[in-house]
Amino acid sequence: xxxxxxxxxxxxxxxxxxxxxxxxxxxxxxxxxxxxxxxxxxxxxxxxxxxxxxxxxxxxxxxxxxxxxxxxxxxxxxxxxxxxxxxxxxxxxxxxxxxxxxxxxxxxxxxxxxxxxxxxxxxxxxxxxxxxxxxxxxxxxxxxxxxxxxxxxxxxxxxxxxxxxxxxxxxxxxxxxxxxxxxxxxxxxxxxxxxxxxxxxxxxxxxxxxxxxxxxxxxxxxxxxxxxxxxxxxxxxxxxxxxxxxxxxxxxxxxxxxxxxxxxxxxxxxxxxxxxxxxxxxxxxxxxxxxxxxxxxxxxxxxxxxxxxxxxxxxxxxxxxxxxxxxxxxxxxxxxx
Amino acid sequence: xxxxxxxxxxxxxxxxxxxxxxxxxxxxxxxxxxxxxxxxxxxxxxxxxxxxxxxxxxxxxxxxxxxxxxxxxxxxxxxxxxxxxxxxxxxxxxxxxxxxxxxxxxxxxxxxxxxxxxxxxxxxxxxxxxxxxxxxxxxxxxxxxxxxxxxxxxxxxxxxxxxxxxxxxxxxxxxxxxxxxxxxxxxxxxxxxxxxxxxxxxxxxxxxxxxxxxxxxxxxxxxxxxxxxxxxxxxxxxxxxxxxxxxxxxxxxxxxxxxxxxxxxxxxxxxxxxxxxxxxxxxxxxxxxxxxxxxxxxxxxxxxxxxxxxxxxxxxxxxxxxxxxxxxxxxxxxxxx
Numbered sequence: 001x002x003x004x005x006x007x008x009x010x011x012x013x014x015x016x017x018x019x020x021x022x023x024x025x026x027x028x029x030x031x032x033x034x035x036x037x038x039x040x041x042x043x044x045x046x047x048x049x050x051x052x053x054x055x056x057x058x059x060x061x062x063x064x065x066x067x068x069x070x071x072x073x074x075x076x077x078x079x080x081x082x083x084x085x086x087x088x089x090x091x092x093x094x095x096x097x098x099x100x101x102x103x104x105x106x107x108x109x110x111x112x113x114x115x116x117x118x119x120x121x122x123x124x125x126x127x128x129x130x131x132x133x134x135x136x137x138x139x140x141x142x143x144x145x146x147x148x149x150x151x152x153x154x155x156x157x158x159x160x161x162x163x164x165x166x167x168x169x170x171x172x173x174x175x176x177x178x179x180x181x182x183x184x185x186x187x188x189x190x191x192x193x194x195x196x197x198x199x200x201x202x203x204x205x206x207x208x209x210x211x212x213x214x215x216x217x218x219x220x221x222x223x224x225x226x227x228x229x230x231x232x233x234x235x236x237x238x239x240x241x242x243x244x245x246x247x248x249x250x251x252x253x254x255x256x257x258x259x260x261x262x263x264x265x266x267x268x269x270x271x272x273x274x275x276x277x278x279x280x281x282x283x284x285x286x287x288x289x290x291x292x293x294x295x296x297x298x299x300x301x302x303x304x305x306x307x308x309x310x311x312x313x314x315x316x317x318x319x320x321x322x323x324x325x326x327x328x329x330x331x332x333x334x335x336x337x
Numbered sequence: 338x339x340x341x342x343x344x345x346x347x348x349x350x351x352x353x354x355x356x357x358x359x360x361x362x363x364x365x366x367x368x369x370x371x372x373x374x375x376x377x378x379x380x381x382x383x384x385x386x387x388x389x390x391x392x393x394x395x396x397x398x399x400x401x402x403x404x405x406x407x408x409x410x411x412x413x414x415x416x417x418x419x420x421x422x423x424x425x426x427x428x429x430x431x432x433x434x435x436x437x438x439x440x441x442x443x444x445x446x447x448x449x450x451x452x453x454x455x456x457x458x459x460x461x462x463x464x465x466x467x468x469x470x471x472x473x474x475x476x477x478x479x480x481x482x483x484x485x486x487x488x489x490x491x492x493x494x495x496x497x498x499x500x501x502x503x504x505x506x507x508x509x510x511x512x513x514x515x516x517x518x519x520x521x522x523x524x525x526x527x528x529x530x531x532x533x534x535x536x537x538x539x540x541x542x543x544x545x546x547x548x549x550x551x552x553x554x555x556x557x558x559x560x561x562x563x564x565x566x567x568x569x570x571x572x573x574x575x576x577x578x579x580x581x582x583x584x585x586x587x588x589x590x591x592x593x594x595x596x597x598x599x600x601x602x603x604x605x606x607x608x609x610x611x612x613x614x615x616x617x618x619x620x621x622x623x624x625x626x627x628x629x630x631x632x633x634x635x636x637x638x639x640x641x642x643x644x645x646x647x648x649x650x651x652x653x654x655x656x657x658x659x660x661x662x663x664x665x666x667x668x669x670x671x672x673x674x
Contacts, residue, residue, distance in 0.1 A: 195619055198614065244581075275539060298543075301566045
């Protein structure tokens with residue numbers, strides 16, 4: 001089997017660490033692994049397949065000889081370095097939002113639109129975490145029943161904002177239990193015991209960037225005819241995003257048929273036995289690869305209405321895993337050719 | 338001014354305690370205050386207007402001479418005792434769900450349908466917390482633009498489940514910070530760092546009772562023509578329910594006009610300045626009386642679509658305060674006659 005030289009850019013971050021873990025778990029055909037990060041991280045070590053490897057600087061020249069570079073180093077680094085990496089011969093799979101809406105960059109969820117990998121020009125973008133889990137769950141429904149409109153409210157974990165946010169939630173909780181006024185640094189407000197309806201930057205139309213990503217990315221990945229009305233909310237959960245999704249379809253459906261359809265669809269695990277208190281929750285989804293779907297029920301306020309509850313690990317399928325799967329799919333497509 | 342003999346049934350519970358506090362704050366015209374509770378609580382003391390008062394048993398005979406009895410002792414106690422209390426001469430204002438859908442019992446939010454107090458037969462029901470804050474926010478919009486359909490996802494605090502749930506969330510968080518496996522007793526799953534899409538009992542149609550309350554109570558209180566599609570979720574917040582609400586109206590609206598309308602409507606405070614990171618959150622709403630509305634924005638996926646975010650203290654406006662306001666409104670109506 002052919003093997004590849006693989007880099008993770010942002011190797012010391014939350015998503016970067018998950019990428020390294022998943023490269024191992026998924027038996028990615030790695031010949032050599034090269035962890036890259038900012039200059040001030042150079043010399044730190046990461047472990048890959050039991051071997052300690054020193055982090056190198058992600059900069060011009062560092063991408064020579066690398067086949068795949070998985071980027072999770074923020075938008076600015078991606079804007080600067082991804083074209084350089086491509087020039088130096090890499091395929092870049094980028095987890096930031098920098099390239100997602102570029103018409104020359106495919107935005108890919110392997111279960112949903114792997115065909116878009118066929119026209120890449122070196123950079124492939126990984127969608128936003130909230131979009132990925134929503135579209136993995138809705139793609140099978142759209143294929144059969146044609147989704148017209150989605151109303152989605154998210155319940156998003158703090159790990160989406162990186163290590164500092166995870167630490168802040170835990171510190172705030174600890175401080176509060178000791179009667180200490182908690183430090184508020186990562187978010188504009190205390191996140192412990194709170195819900196903040198504000199993720200990413202507000203736009204003039206009153207929506208946040210996070211919300212608009214769900215609209216625009218759905219259009220680019222699945223179907224530009226689907227209308228999406230989003231509300232994105234941060235809650236005090238460490239890892240695992242949840243989404244309350246209301247769907248209107250063009251064609252009528254039988255609710256049991258929808259369940260069977262989702263059950264056999266790629267990347268989805270059905271947890272839908274309310275009589276046994278069985279439904280997806282962030283705590284159960286954290287650390288797992290699938291998109292979990294439950295609370296599937298007819299919405300009688302529409303002719304063809306459906307409510308469902310979708311949960312997935314935002315660091316894995318929402319970020320690192322999806323990126324690695326893009327790489328694996330590319331390899332399989334090349335082998336197939 | 339006429340004064341009244343007032344009882345709180347379930348005086349030692351979370352909502353009962355809030356009722357006592359609010360009777361004081363709102364200067365309810367109390368001649369004598371009588372705390373009632375279950376037999377095993379008799380002799381314990383509560384403080385009303387600086388005076389310690391011993392709890393008596395809520396039982397047949399205990400309601401003689403009482404003008405208003407505010408019940409927050411659970412559905413079973415209400416079913417048994419409310420008719421007895423009425424027979425003994427009380428007006429009962431009941432916070433449980435036991436009487437809400439009884440056609441002989443008005444279900445009242447003073448800002449929304451105080452006119453329904455005119456036909457009471459001794460028992461008046463206090464709506465569910467999630468319904469109250471939603472309808473206070475939506476009533477002005479319905480009056481002017483006629484609401485056709487609501488899609489609502491809730492973010493509900495644990496205090497709605499009583500003291501034991503508040504303690505459980507805090508204990509679980511503390512245990513987890515010390516690496517101890519947390520005890521799970523009140524909810525079917527760990528609530529700390531989690532989101533549980535399950536409040537009250539599941540029905541055959543896949544909805545929970547909590548969700549159906551929002552549908553049925555909206556129909557009884559505001560308008561049976563409004564379609565409501567609900568998802569109710571418990572999150573690790575102590576006090577303050579939040580709701581992501583998507584609304585479709587019959588008539589077109591200007592979004593600034595909607596903001597001005599809500600701003601001047603009773604019981605509502607607008608917190609809607611996203612450019613200043615100003616929007617309602619449970620932490621800010623806890624301990625306050627109003628229903629806070631923010632994130633008001635047009636939903637372009639409908640001809641007349643609107644998204645908003647509504648937060649209120651579930652123990653106060655969602656329970657105790659609304660009950661006391663029902664009592665006060667009744668008194669004003671009697672004086673007015």
